[in-house]
Each structure stands twice: as structure tokens, then as C-alpha cells.
Amino acid sequence: MELNTLPEQRLGKEPAQTPLLEVRDLSVAFPIRSGLLQTVTGRIAAVNHISLRINPGETLGLVGESGCGKTTAGRAILRLIPHGIAEISGQVLFESTDIYAVHAARLRAMRRHIQVIFQDPVGSLNPRMTVGAMIGEPLLVHRLVPKADIPARVVELLQKVGFTGDVMNRYPHEFSGGQRQRIGIARALALNPRLIVCDEPVSALDVSIQAQVLNLLSDLQSEMGLSYLFIAHNLAVVEHFSDRIAVMYLGRIVETAEARTLTRDPKHPYTQALLSAVPKPEVNRTDHRIVLQGEVPSPANPPSGCPFHPRCPIATERCKREMPPMEIKGGDPAHYAACWETS
Amino acid sequence: MTDLTVPPIDQPLLYAPRPYWAWVAARLFRPLLVRICTAYLVILVIIALLVPLIANGQPYTCVIPAAAGHAAVREYPLFEDLSSTDWILLAVAAALAVQGVVQLTSRRLSRPQRLMRRRISFVIIAGITIIAGSLIAALHHNRLDATNYRSLARHGLITHAVFPPVPWGYAEMEPLSKGLINKLPSHRHWLGTDGDGRDELSRLLWGARIAMGVGFVSQIIALALGIIVGALTGYFGGIFDIIGMRLVEMVESIPTFFLILTFVAIYGRHILDIMVIIGVTGWTGYARLLRAEFFRIRNLDYVLAAQGSGMPLWRVLFKHMLPNGVTPVLVSAGFGMAGAVTIEASLSYLGVGVQPPTASWGSMLNSAGNPATVFRWWQALGPGLLIFITVLAFNLIAESLRDAIDPTTMGRR
Numbered sequence: 001m002e003l004n005t006l007p008e009q010r011l012g013k014e015p016a017q018t019p020l021l022e023v024r025d026l027s028v029a030f031p032i033r034s035g036l037l038q039t040v041t042g043r044i045a046a047v048n049h050i051s052l053r054i055n056p057g058e059t060l061g062l063v064g065e066s067g068c069g070k071t072t073a074g075r076a077i078l079r080l081i082p083h084g085i086a087e088i089s090g091q092v093l094f095e096s097t098d099i100y101a102v103h104a105a106r107l108r109a110m111r112r113h114i115q116v117i118f119q120d121p122v123g124s125l126n127p128r129m130t131v132g133a134m135i136g137e138p139l140l141v142h143r144l145v146p147k148a149d150i151p152a153r154v155v156e157l158l159q160k161v162g163f164t165g166d167v168m169n170r171y172p173h174e175f176s177g178g179q180r181q182r183i184g185i186a187r188a189l190a191l192n193p194r195l196i197v198c199d200e201p202v203s204a205l206d207v208s209i210q211a212q213v214l215n216l217l218s219d220l221q222s223e224m225g226l227s228y229l230f231i232a233h234n235l236a237v238v239e240h241f242s243d244r245i246a247v248m249y250l251g252r253i254v255e256t257a258e259a260r261t262l263t264r265d266p267k268h269p270y271t272q273a274l275l276s277a278v279p280k281p282e283v284n285r286t287d288h289r290i291v292l293q294g295e296v297p298s299p300a301n302p303p304s305g306c307p308f309h310p311r312c313p314i315a316t317e318r319c320k321r322e323m324p325p326m327e328i329k330g331g332d333p334a335h336y337a338a339c340w341e342t343s
Numbered sequence: 344m345t346d347l348t349v350p351p352i353d354q355p356l357l358y359a360p361r362p363y364w365a366w367v368a369a370r371l372f373r374p375l376l377v378r379i380c381t382a383y384l385v386i387l388v389i390i391a392l393l394v395p396l397i398a399n400g401q402p403y404t405c406v407i408p409a410a411a412g413h414a415a416v417r418e419y420p421l422f423e424d425l426s427s428t429d430w431i432l433l434a435v436a437a438a439l440a441v442q443g444v445v446q447l448t449s450r451r452l453s454r455p456q457r458l459m460r461r462r463i464s465f466v467i468i469a470g471i472t473i474i475a476g477s478l479i480a481a482l483h484h485n486r487l488d489a490t491n492y493r494s495l496a497r498h499g500l501i502t503h504a505v506f507p508p509v510p511w512g513y514a515e516m517e518p519l520s521k522g523l524i525n526k527l528p529s530h531r532h533w534l535g536t537d538g539d540g541r542d543e544l545s546r547l548l549w550g551a552r553i554a555m556g557v558g559f560v561s562q563i564i565a566l567a568l569g570i571i572v573g574a575l576t577g578y579f580g581g582i583f584d585i586i587g588m589r590l591v592e593m594v595e596s597i598p599t600f601f602l603i604l605t606f607v608a609i610y611g612r613h614i615l616d617i618m619v620i621i622g623v624t625g626w627t628g629y630a631r632l633l634r635a636e637f638f639r640i641r642n643l644d645y646v647l648a649a650q651g652s653g654m655p656l657w658r659v660l661f662k663h664m665l666p667n668g669v670t671p672v673l674v675s676a677g678f679g680m681a682g683a684v685t686i687e688a689s690l691s692y693l694g695v696g697v698q699p700p701t702a703s704w705g706s707m708l709n710s711a712g713n714p715a716t717v718f719r720w721w722q723a724l725g726p727g728l729l730i731f732i733t734v735l736a737f738n739l740i741a742e743s744l745r746d747a748i749d750p751t752t753m754g755r756r
Contacts, residue, residue, distance in 0.1 A: 080647050084581045111653035124644035128363055128666040137662075138652040169453070171363070184648075191652060 018096065020227050021077070021114075021195055023052040026090035028069070028076045032300060043087070044300045046072040048251035050090075052229075054195065059221070059228040061242030061259065063235050063274065067296055069251040070231045071119075074199045077229065078116055079107065094195070112142050115188035119200035121180035125172035131158070131183055132168030138190045157186045161216060178209035182216065189220065197229045202237060214241055236278045239263050244334075247271045250307040251299055253326070257335035267329040267337040269312050306340070314341045367670070370747035377743045380736035387733065390548055391555035392436040395421070395429045398509035398545035402492050405504035420492060421507070427480035432552075434476050438468040509533075511542035513549035514700040525719055535721040537710055539700075546702035547725045553703045554733060557618050557687040558680040564622025566676055569629025570669070574660050576630070577637025584634070591627045599624045600686065604695055612698045617690065621683050628679070629672045636668030670748045677741025681734040688730050704730050 028047040031040040046069040054060045064070045075081050077092050079099050091098045099110060118124035126134060135157055136150045145153050155165035161182040172180055181201060188196055198217070202210040218241065220226060232238045238245055239259060246256040247270065255268040266272045273290040292311045297303050303310050309319040324338045372378055390397060401420040409415040425433075445464040449457045496504045511532070517523035517540030528535045534543035576587035603620050610616065640646060641664070649663045690696035691705025699706070704726035711722035 075647070078647075078651055080651055082580070082641070108653035108655070111651060114651075116648060116651045118644040118648065120644055124648055126645040126649075126663055126667070129663075137649075137654070137658075141652070141654055141658065187648065187652075 017055055019053045019093075020056045020058075020095060021052070021054040021229070022091075022093040022096075023050060023073075023077060024091040024093065025049050025051055026073065026076055026092060027088070028072050028081065029087045030085065031087065042300050044298075045251050045302065046086075046299055047076060050246075050248070050251075050253050052246060052253070054227050054229060056194070056227055057221070057225050058244070059230055059242045061238035061245040062229060062231045062248060063233065063238050063245060064248035065233055065274075065296060067299075068248045069299070070233075070248050071199055073248070074116070074197045074229065074231050078114060078197055080116075109142075112138070112144075112191040113194045114197065115191060115193040115195075116197045116199060117181070117184050117188050117201045119203050121177045121184065121204055122172075124184050125180055125187075127172055130169050130171055134172075134183070135187050135190050138187070142191060144191065153190075157189055158183075160189065160220070161186045178205050178212060181205060181209075181213050185213075185216065185220070189224070192224070193226070195227045195229065197231070199231045200233065201230075203233065210237065217241075235263070235274050239278070247274065250297060250302060252307060252338070254308065254339070255337040256326075257332065257337075261330075261332055261335050265330055265335075267335065267342045268308075268339050269314055269342070270308050271337070306338070316341065367744070367747050371740075371744055374743060377740055380739050383732065383736050384740070387551050388555055389436070391552040392432045392439075394548050394552050395425055396433075397507055398511060398513065398542075398548045399507045400492065400510060400512035400515045401490075402496070402501075402504040402506045405492065405496070405501040407500070408502050418501075420490070427476075430479040431472075431476040434472045434479075438472045441468050509542070509545050509548065511545040513546050513702040514541065515545075516540040525722075528721055534725055535719075537707065537722055541700075543707070543722060543725055546707055547704070547729060549702040550704040550707060550726065550729070553614060553691075553697055553701065554684050554687060554730075556614070557621065558683045558737070560615075560618040561621035561625060561683045562676050562679050564619060565626040565679060566629055566672070567626075568623065569626035569672065570633055570665070572626065573630035573633025573672075574637055574665065577634035578641055578660060578664070580638070587630070587634070591630050594624060595627045597624050600689070603686075603690060607690075607695045612695065614697050614701070617687065617696065621686055625679060625683070628675055632671050632675055633668055636671060637664055640664045640668050670744070674741050674745040674748070677737055677744060681737035681741070684730065684733055684737070688726075 026047060027045065027049050029043040029045045032042040032044060033039065034041045048069075050073060052060060052062075062070050062073065072081070076086075076088055079092070081088065088100065092100055094110065094114060097110065099107060099114075102110065125131075129137075132151065132154050136154045139145055139150050139153060140147065151168070154168060158165055158167060163179075163182070163186075167175075172183065175183065181204075185201075201217070202213050205213060214237070217228065221228065228242075230238060230242055235245075242259045244256065245259050245262045246253050247262075247268065248254065249270050255262065255266065255271045262271065263275060266275050269290075270292075273292050276288070276290040290313065294311045297307065297310060303320075305321045306312070306315070306319040306324050309315040312319065318340050322340070324340045326336045326338045329335050329337045329339075329343060372381065396403075399421055401424055403421050404417060404419050407416045407418060442461075442464060445461060449460045452460065492501065492504060493506070493510060495501045496506075517536060519540070521540075523532070523536055524540045525538055526532060526536045528543075532542050532544070534547065537543060537546070572587050572590070576584045599621060602624065603617055606616060606620060646659060646663055649659045654663070687696055687703065688705035688708070691703040692709045694706070694709065696705055697703040707726040708723055708730070711720075711726075712718050
């Protein structure tokens with residue numbers, strides 16, 4: 001597998017620093033079963049040999065259109081894909097411990113360091129539990145604070161996300177989308193995690209509330225030293241929020257760079273198309289919008305060669321035959337892209 | 344922290360905050376008919392628990408007057424003659440009553456205090472009930488007192504006797520010589536007597552205990568089994584699901600009624616066996632329903648969040664998933680209760696249910712004769728009506744619960 005270079009090299013970071021999270025060559029495939037005997041007749045390669053690295057205190061943005069596997073990647077990193085549903089290979093190292101290699105009890109203990117914030121503010125809160133019970137439960141289970149101190153800690157967490165303590169006894173349906181998302185954040189913060197996987201945390205919110213939640217997340221980051229894996233389909237959201245960005249297409253990472261480099265000088269035609277879709281507040285916009293033709297190919301039957309070639313404006317014969325490797329582009333050791341045609 | 348972006352949001356709510364169960368209850372009990380049915384069933388349960396104190400031939404208390412050789416003695420014949428089952432059920436009734444009082448008096452407390460108080464009282468009461476019940480069951484033995492206290496009272500051999508409102512035991516027969524067999528309702532026997540000269544009203548009340556006992560015990564067993572199998576198959580899927588569902592299909596192929604007939608033929612009539620058989624053959628529907636619900640809930644974000652914060656499996660299953668998936672099962676259990684009452688009545692009607700002289704509505708219906716030969720309407724009316732109304736009440740409540748949890752009926756009800 002030519003993509004399988006060492007992540008340190010690919011991401012251009014000095015290997016001396018121990019990353020908080022390191023994903024090595026992670027693949028997730030869902031077998032398609034059919035017929036009476038439920039034999040495997042194909043597989044959907046949702047995530048294809050991706051490698052990522054997040055340093056302490058850093059935010060990595062993971063961008064791609066819907067169906068490209070970014071949510072699956074997030075779930076796989078959290079080891080939340082139910083057993084037996086998918087074939088998962090590769091390593092997910094959290095502070096150098098592979099979370100796929102540990103036993104259930106150890107995994108449960110490790111989970112307090114990696115929390116998750118979901119996209120859907122309705123589905124992510126248990127409708128039968130009060131806000132206080134929901135936020136206090138992880139504290140109770142992990143015995144982080146004495147039982148009697150849990151309510152005080154819950155109030156503290158609620159204040160951190162901008163509520164007063166008296167919302168404790170309310171149920172999720174009494175809150176608006178943005179408020180629920182903040183409750184979800186408070187729940188994720190309860191265990192004092194090191195890393196939070198934000199799975200499209202603002203996609204379901206309207207724009208004014210998006211800014212509110214993003215500002216809250218970035219305040220919390222500087223306050224608590226959090227690291228984020230920030231999954232989104234909207235480059236505009238990720239652009240300002242992330243230190244580095246990885247762009248995903250059809251289960252693969254096609255480009256990764258420092259956020260600023262990536263937005264100024266995108267090398268992969270897919271990234272260029274994504275960026276051209278971001279509205280810019282300029283009167284005389286000179287750049288034209290790149291409109292991609294066609295549909296996203298099915299991950300059950302990916303195209304030969306470069307997975308992007310059927311929709312790529314600059315594709316050549318070579319792109320149809322051979323898969324491009326991740327290479328340094330533009331002379332920047334932190335900028336990698338998988339494309340034959342750009343340099 | 345930037346104040347601008349995270350303003351306080353606690354503006355007053357436009358609607359009253361209401362937990363899901365309170366919301367369901369409010370919608371469930373809105374129709375008058377459902378309220379009537381619930382009241383009827385509550386009364387039936389109270390009767391079932393307390394029936395020895397309501398319909399009994401012995402007085403609560405009486406005094407044997409002073410005579411030559413001894414002073415006056417106060418006696419408690421009814422309480423001395425209670426069986427261990429009676430005592431346990433009385434303890435259950437007391438526990439429920441205390442729990443009810445606690446619920447009512449803690450309404451004004453804040454939610455955590457209230458929950459705490461209810462939990463403590465529940466634990467204490469349950470503990471006392473279990474300890475007291477098993478002590479009584481171990482130490483107590485029936486006196487099997489056959490003394491006719493009514494005639495003693497009439498002849499002045501006992502004084503100050505206080506009889507229950509229905510002063511007849513379920514097995515107590517009028518002597519043949521009195522000619523009070525198959526009598527129409529009268530002042531002495533408000534609903535008449537049956538072919539053995541036993542009081543119909545007393546037997547109807549005692550029959551409630553069998554009907555409710557079969558309904559509740561069998562459905563509690565069925566629910567426990569169904570919830571465990573349904574939760575595990577629905578959550579784990581895969582091999583668990585395959586094995587669990589084959590088990591369900593196997594159990595579903597067993598005809599409950601004929602299994603009970605066979606069991607009774609071999610081991611004799613024991614009402615407890617019948618309850619257990621109805622329970623262990625009746626859980627499959629609940630398992631299927633809960634499995635389907637768990638399939639749906641398993642991939643919801645709040646379940647992933649619970650797993651993601653390292654909750655143990657039982658907590659994910661029973662605290663996060665079960666409360667969100669149990670309502671259809673409860674609806675089904677309502678219909679199951681009605682079914683269990685019907686099965687017991689049919690078995691007793693056929694003479695393979697309860698052991699005589701135990702009173703059951705089915706066996707009472709049978710002894711009313713049939714229209715072709717002799718038909719004594721007063722012996723058929725009571726049990727027939729009670730079976731009918733009880734089954735109807737369970738069905739109506741279950742149906743109303745189904746509507747209450749269905750959000751599409753929101754506007755109409």
C-alpha cells in the first residue's frame with residue numbers, strides 16, 4: 001500500500017513530540033450480506049487506510065462531503081462501532097495505547113479521556129433523563145468526585161457552558177437546539193477529557209448559534225487545554241477553528257496541511273472545489289466557482305485509480321489507472337496531497 | 344469567557360416542564376372510561392390483597408364471656424386463622440399503602456429530595472415485607488378453625504363479635520338441613536348461594552384474588568423474561584439474535600393451554616404452576632417488541648454517548664435504552680393481563696384450574712349449570728360480568744396507553 005507511509009512523515013511534524021492521538025492506517029469496511037445464508041457479497045469501504053495525528057492542545061479539522069466516511073472515522077476512533085458490524089483494521093493510539101488492543105474494563109477507564117459531541121442535538125440527549133442526571137452520571141460511574149459533591153460539580157459544568165444551575169432538573173425537550181448542544185458539551189466536559197471528538201457539532205444549528213457554540217468550544221479549549229478532532233462538511237467552519245485540516249474523499253484522506261496553507265494554496269482539485277464553494281465577503285470576486293460534475297461514487301464499488309478521477313476537472317489517463325500517493329506539495333513539509341497532476 | 348456569545352438563556356418557558364411519564368399519564372387518563380377502568384382495577388387489586396378481611400366467616404374479634412372457672416377472654420379468630428399467603432399479601436398491601444402516603448406527602452419537595460425519599464421508603468418497606476413475610480411463612484401454621492362463630496354469637500356464647508362486611512368464608516357451606524342450597528339472592532346471602540350452599544358474594548371476592556394473582560404473577564414473569572431476552576438480542580444482534588429468536592420461535596410453538604392441561608394431568612392442580620406456565624410461555628411477544636425497539640435505539644447518539652463515557656453495559660441497557668423502549672412492551676403487557684385472566688377462567692371453567700374449594704370465577708361460572716338443563720342465573724351473572732369487565736378494563740387501558748404514547752394522535756386526544 002503506497003499510502004502507508006509513516007504518519008509523522010506525512011504530516012510533517014517532528015516525531016519528538018508524543019501525539020495525544022495517533023491513527024495509523026485505520027480502515028473500516030461494512031460487509032454487505034445477502035441471500036438466505038447471509039453470505040458476504042461485497043463490502044463498503046467506509047474508511048480506507050487513513051492516518052491522523054493530533055497533538056495536545058491542537059485542533060484537527062476533518063472535512064469532506066456527506067458519505068465520505070468522516071463520521072465513521074470518528075466513531076471508529078472512539079471504538080463505538082458495534083462489534084461484528086464492521087471489519088476494522090489499523091491502530092488508534094491514544095497516548096501510545098492502542099484502544100483496539102485493550103480489554104473492556106481498561107477501555108471503559110480510558111474512555112473518560114476521550115469524549116464525543118454529536119451532530120444531532122435532539123438525538124444526543126436521553127429524553128428520559130434530567131440534565132443533571134445526564135451530566136452527573138459519568139461522574140458517578142467513574143467515581144471522580146464523592147457522591148455528595150456531584151450536584152455542585154454539575155452546576156459548575158452547567159455554568160461553564162453558560163447556564164445557571166437550576167436547569168438541572170429539566171428534561172432535554174425543554175431546550176432549543178443550541179442549548180441542547182451546550183448540554184451535550186457539558187456532558188462531554190464532565191470527565192475532564194483530554195480529547196473531544198466533535199462530530200459536526202454545529203451543522204444542525206443556525207448560523208448565529210453556530211458562532212456561539214464555536215466560540216464556547218474555543219474558550220473551553222484555551223481554558224482546559226483540550227484537543228479536538230473537529231469533523232465537519234463545511235470548510236468555512238473548520239477553516240478558522242482548526243490548526244490543521246485533513247480533507248477526506250470517499251474514505252481516504254486526499255490532502256492535509258496547516259489550516260492557513262490549505263485554504264490559501266489547496267493542491268488537491270477536490271479541496272479546490274470545496275474552497276471555491278465557501279462564500280467570501282468580497283465585492284469583485286474574481287475566482288470562479290468550481291462545480292463538480294456527477295455524484296459521489298459508491299464506496300461499495302469505488303472507481304479505479306484515483307477515487308476522484310470521474311469528477312476531477314484535470315484528470316488524465318494516468319489518474320484512471322493508478323492511485324496517487326500522498327506526497328509533499330508546494331515544498332511545504334507539512335502539506336501533503338494525493339494527486340498526480342499538481343505539485 | 345466571552346459573555347457576548349454565551350448569554351444566559353433561562354427565559355421563562357412557554358409550557359410547563361413535564362417528564363415523559365407524567366406526559367404519558369396525563370394523556371392516558373384523559374378519557375373518563377380509562378379512569379373508571381383504572382379505578383375498577385385498583386379496587387379489584389385491593390380486594391385481592393385484603394379479601395380475608397372483607398369476606399370471612401370468623402369475626403375480627405370477640406369476647407368469650409366470663410364463666411365458672413375463667414375470666415372473660417378476648418380472642419381474634421380471623422387473624423389467628425390467616426394463612427401465610429394471606430399475611431404476605433397483607434404486608435404487600437401495607438407496603439403499597441405506605442408508599443402511596445409517601446408519594447402524596449412528598450409532592451411539595453424538590454425532585455431529588457422526593458426521589459430520595461421514595462427510594463428510601465421503598466427499600467425499607469420492601470425489606471420489612473420480605474423479612475416479615477418469610478418469618479410468618481416459616482413460623483405460622485393454619486389452625487383450620489371450623490367453628491361456626493355466627494351461631495356462637497347468636498346463642499350468646501361469644502359477645503362483642505365484630506364480623507367482616509361479608510360474614511362468609513369462601514368454603515363455608517350452609518348445612519344441608521337448612522335447605523339453603525342454590526338459593527336466590529336474599530338478605531342472608533346477598534348474591535345467593537351455590538350448589539354447596541356457599542355464599543356467592545364471598546366467593547366472587549375471593550375469586551378476584553385468583554384472577555389478579557394469575558394476571559400479575561404470570562405477566563411479571565413474562566415481562567422479566569421478555570425484557571432480558573429482547574434487550575440482549577436487540578443490543579448484541581448477531582449470534583445472540585439468532586439464538587434468541589430461535590428460542591422465541593420454539594417457545595411460541597408451544598400451545599399454552601394444552602401444556603397446562605398436560606401439566607395438571609400429571610402433577611395435579613396448583614394455581615402457582617399455572618401462573619408460572621402462562622408466564623414462561625407468554626414472554627415471546629415482549630421479547631420481539633423490545634428487540635425491535637433496541638435495534639432502533641442502539642444506534643441513537645445518546646446511547647453512543649453513554650457507551651463513549653464508559654458506562655457499564657447494564658447501565659446502558661437498563662438506564663439509557665430500556666426506559667426509551669419499554670412503552671410498547673407495557674401496552675402489550677396490558678393485553679397480556681387480559682389474556683392471562685381469560686386463560687385462568689377457561690381452565691377453571693373446564694375444571695382443570697384451581698383446586699376446589701378455592702373460589703375462581705371460571706369454576707363458579709361452570710357450577711351455574713347450563714341453559715339446556717338447569718341454569719341458575721344468579722350464579723352465572725356475577726362471575727360472568729366480572730370476567731367480562733376485568734378483561735375489558737385491561738384491554739381498554741392497554742389500548743389507551745397505546746394511543747397515549749403515539750405522537751400522531753396528539754391533536755386528537
